[in-house]
Amino acid sequence: MNKFNDEHYLDPTPQQALSTIEAEKKAMKAYRPLVYVCSPYSGDTLKNTENARRYSRFAFEQGRIPIAPHLLFTQFLDDHNPIEREMGMHFGNVLMSLCREVWVFGDIISPGMDAEIRRARWKNYRLRFFTNDLEEVER
Secondary structure: OOOEOOOOOEOOHHHHHHHHHHHHHHHHHOOOOEEEEEOOOOOOHHHHHHHHHHHHHHHHHOOOEEEOHHHHHHHOOOOOOHHHHHHHHHHHHHHHOOOOEEEEEOOOOOHHHHHHHHHHHHOOOEEEEEOOOOOEEOO
16 A cells, blocks of 8 residues: 555555555454353343343454354254253253353343353353343342
């Protein structure tokens, strides 16, 4: 990129703009740690699925790779079948072990979330808690 304009005056603005775009592209490809998204699923599954997507987007925007098992496994496992629900929870535990942190979202802790939080504490994983409005809180 030429630093001079058509009239041969120094004009670094285009080069700076392209450099900024290139830096943003590199940042998008930079290392992003995995985070486990822990949020309610059962009950109002439509609303809870929408919220889990929103929480996952938030994690992505924070430079993480979100892992939300309740968005994945409910696509082919029946959450109302106790055996399949237990398998989904087990699969989630396997994925949780690969994550750097567990992010807990929402103002209500469901029984499934409680089990995930207890496991994360037992395994000494880093836990972070967020409200429905995506504000981090201490617990």
